[in-house]
């Protein structure tokens with residue numbers, strides 16, 4: 001099927017213009033702006049215009065602070081007892097800062113040839129529009145959808161999907177489905193879509209240490225321990241210089257790759273020089289071992305310092321011995337690792353290494369998820385992607401984290417990532433963009449998936 005080619009030019013423009021409309025509403029969930037709600041309403045309006053029944057689901061009546069879920073549904077008239085596909089997306093975006101590094105207003109939605117710019121252009125408004133337009137095609141051209149379709153569009157993805165688990169539990173019946181198309185998917189530099197079958201888990205923690213009741217004169221460093229040094233010493237025990245985590249039993253629950261997973265890893269490619277060039281890096285871990293790099297990216301654990309704070313950081317010098325120091329860390333986890341259990345191991349590690357004085361706080365945790373390579377839905381998505389793009393890369397897991405585990409466990413169905421996000425489209429960075437050609441091709445691909453899913457037996 002060729003959804004886009006079969007439509008007149010003016011209709012193609014509607015897709016881009018609706019995406020522009022979405023980008024122009026700054027739905028930065030981190031800032032709790034009123035425009036987040038405005039964006040939810042706009043998504044719902046666009047769905048309704050496309051023929052999708054839509055409603056806004058709130059967390060509970062008293063919590064206006066919690067962004068709602070925009071729900072969409074179309075029941076197939078010809079196949080009402082057939083399968084149901086669910087599209088999971090999000091309408092919130094990352095903060096645009098640093099704004100001075102943008103060439104235009106971050107929420108301009110400026111169209112320049114094949115590119116549309118703005119925060120959310122790819123992540124995730126561009127992806128969302130491909131799903132809506134694919135469903136709209138069937139409704140407008142055929143008057144029916146081949147399978148039942150549902151949409152969950154949340155507003156807190158960029159701040160850790162804080163209430164998604166509760167939403168999924170509360171509306172479990174309403175959201176019932178047979179398979180989920182995940183909110184994003186990359187297209188690599190060879191124009192191949194990457195089908196991803198999983199997400200890593202995440203544990204976020206905060207370390208705090210206080211050595212005195214106030215900042216002291218730094219001459220007292222002969223007597224008083226500096227909290228910044230304390231944190232540095234503690235951090236140094238957590239990971240070595242090659243990135244290996246040194247916490248006892250940290251890796252115990254990690255299972256080996258399955259043979260079919262190893263096959264996928266083998267087929268993936270990773271261009272080291274291209275990667276280094278794109279981010280202007282001078283070196284990366286395991287630079288001379290491509291297999292190790294590929295395995296790490298889909299199944300490696302990390303310990304990352306995401307923030308360090310202590311002392312005087314303004315212009316010039318200040319001879320001060322700060323009273324406090326703080327560090328924020330995130331740990332990527334892989335299947336079978338339980339965030340709370342890993343947190344306990346970290347606590348024991350600090351304790352045993354003499355850092356009882358460091359206060360350790362659990363900020364958030366999310367388990368990893370990986371869908372089996374031989375799952376029928378995976379095969380269906382793969383064949384549709386090949387039909388549209390001629391080639392495909394199957395990745396057993398994204399290097400990032402998302403709430404896939406909750407969908408998999410609560411709705412009990414497979415989740416597969418496929419999308420239109422060009423690998424270097426600067427998501428979360430200044431001058432984020434989306435390629436309009438990829439948006440259209442992915443719309444076709446999603447259309448193919450809906451059609452084939454309708455044909456598949458329940």
Ligand SMILES: [Zn+2]
Nearest residue numbers: 094123158428
């Ligand atoms: Zn994002």
